[in-house]
Amino acid sequence: MSKSNIAIHLPDGSVREVPAGTTPLDVANSISPRLAGASVVARITPLVAVTASGETKKEESAAANAPAEAAMYAAEDKSAPRLVDLATPLNEDVKLELVTEKDPEALKVVRHSAAHVLATAVLELFPETKLGHGPATDSGFFYDFYREKPFTPDDLAAIEKKMAEVVARDEKFQREYEPREEALAEFERDGDFMKTHFVTRFTEPGSQVSFYRNGKFVDFCRGPHVPSTGRVKAVKVTNLAGAYWLGDEKNPQLQRIYGTAFFSKKEMDEHFARLEEAAKRDHRLLGKQLDLFSIQEVAGAGLIFWHPKGGIIRKVMEDWMRDECLKRGYQMVFTPHVMRRHLWxxxxxxGFYSANMYTPMxxxxxxxxxxxxxxxxxxxxYKNSPKSYRDLPQRYAELGNVYRYERSGTMHGLLRVRGFTQDDAHIFCTPQQIEDEMDGCIDFAExxxxxxxxxxxxxxxxxxDPSKPGEFVGKQEDWIHAEEALDRVLTRRGLTxxxxxxxxxxxxxxxxxxLVDVLGRLWQLSTxxxxxxxxxxxxxxxVGEDGERHQPVMVHRALFGSVERFFGVLIEHYAGAFxxxxxxxxxxxxxISERHSEYAAKVEAELKAAGFRVETDLRNEKMNAKIRDFANQKVPYILVFGDxxxxxxAVSVRTRGKGDQGSMPLSDFLLKARAIAETKSMEL
Structure with a gap:
């Protein structure tokens, strides 16, 4: 039952009584026209009323009087916060938050709206095109199109130009509804097989279907959107790729146009500057340039060949890890690469992981x-010999090679491979020890x-997820207790x-x-x-202290994640300048010349005796050419010497990133370099 007035609860704790049908934009304007201009969408949370019997029930919402709303949100938790257009009529008591550019979700809304601007431009230029879908992504958006003739680079340039016209027209995004059967009939009549599929799959028979209109363009969509196309201020088409309809190679091939959008041109320029820097740091290019690793087609995709220089870095990484494991009470073990299928x-x-395993032999x-x-x-x-509570915890660590079947389209240099080395460890302990062991693992990860x-x-x-019991094994109470234990450990360590x-x-x-690298990118590694x-x-x-048999608790931990992936991230983080x-x-x-070769041998011997990895360039080349070649290999120190x-x-020292540092006694250089190496300093 609709109400003549509703209560709007704002983030500052204040409550406003307004007529039913008031929009978030109306509320924003009543607070401040400036706030209204800055708002992108609104976040609403329906309030919950409590009956006399103690049961909870939701207030009647707009959905009760608007079948389309019911259809659009039938599968959603109506009591949960959700984003809505600023023009959405409010017909129930709600908590209301006006979402501005400062909110992370606002940018996704802008990008979703940019996808509609893209589709508008494509249909205006190429009206024979059929539409797929156009979601926002973490880096921008895309839209899938079906068109027999491939788009060309000139077409993409024309599309981007037309998008600018659509933005300049500042067309309002308006939500409309149509009976499901009418919508399906129209899509089927026009041959829009993708839209027919979406409406059939995501709406219920007899329901109203939600569309968004801007100008003459109309698209099946849940929204929400920015108020108008003019709010898509900085947008760019980035590239074109192929994609099979529904991911099935038997289906028609679509053309997927990618783009990105930001709140301002400055933010977009900064984004592309980051992409340019990321391209310079691409571990695949640097791996070849610095001769660190390769992937050999004749051997197979996703299998890494470590070259001598990459092998040295790997040795240093693994030596550090093994030494640290021993310091922390782990025992090093080694296990076979193949084992009987029955074990799995x-x-x-x-059952749970078979699709990612290689076929049986x-x-x-x-x-x-x-x-x-x-x-x-x-x-x-662990099981090979009896264990007492006095033997626990048992901590086993292994840098073990493992093999997982990755689909051909998912592999990416060192970051996604089929054969890799996992710095794996497993801890077997009593339930009373679990929190301390988890704490130790977190300390190790840091x-x-x-x-x-x-x-x-x-x-x-x-x-x-309690609603998906088939995806998780074990008892519900075990999951709850385990999650509570992890909560306590993280809280105790003061980690957000x-x-x-x-x-x-x-x-x-x-x-x-x-971890967050130097470009601000997130990488999933330690777990x-x-x-x-x-x-x-x-x-x-x-055997417990009571003499009875008990089941131990087990912890898995991998801190590099995999040696290969961690190495790839290191290459990009340091741009190869380790x-x-x-x-x-x-x-x-x-x-400087051949007559200094004997002194070079003496210097090299001293440096190697101190534990350094050294190369001497004795080629019949000019000094500057030798210096340049070492610099291109990103060698931290270049020592030059003549008469x-x-x-x-002494030696004349050139430091990476700092240039010529002048001459100094070899003994002084050794002291400085040794201190930097031993403390694992990031600075030279």
């Missing part, structure tokens, strides 16, 4: 599979990030984190660390996971 049936991977006694992870092997080591030069990171707690329901591993909740499933599946035990302790060649020696330096047992 016991672990549950055969038939051998003499059984079927075998390449291992996609190390945990079952570590479990077998040490990894700090040591390798990542000062900023985000933390996420991935939990289960985001909890994400439904993103936990199938066997338990997890904590993910997403710590709670597991109460595998100990039960493998019937693991320990800190001294990681650089494959730490010092390059440049004798003067040879007589004084």
């Amino acid at each position: 049936e016991i672990s549950g991977h055969e 038939e051998l003499d006694d059984a079927e075998y599979r390449l291992k996609p992870m190390n945990c079952p092997g570590h479990i077998l080591i 040490a990894v990030l700090k040591t390798f030069g990542f000062a900023e990171y985000r933390v996420e707690l991935s939990a289960h 984190y985001k909890k994400i329901p439904g993103e936990g591993a199938f066997y338990g909740p997890k904590i993910d660390f997403k 710590v996971q709670f597991d109460f499933n595998l100990p039960a599946r493998f019937e693991l035990e320990y 800190p001294l302790w990681l650089a494959p060649v730490q010092i390059g020696l440049v004798p 003067k330096e040879q007589e004084a047992n």
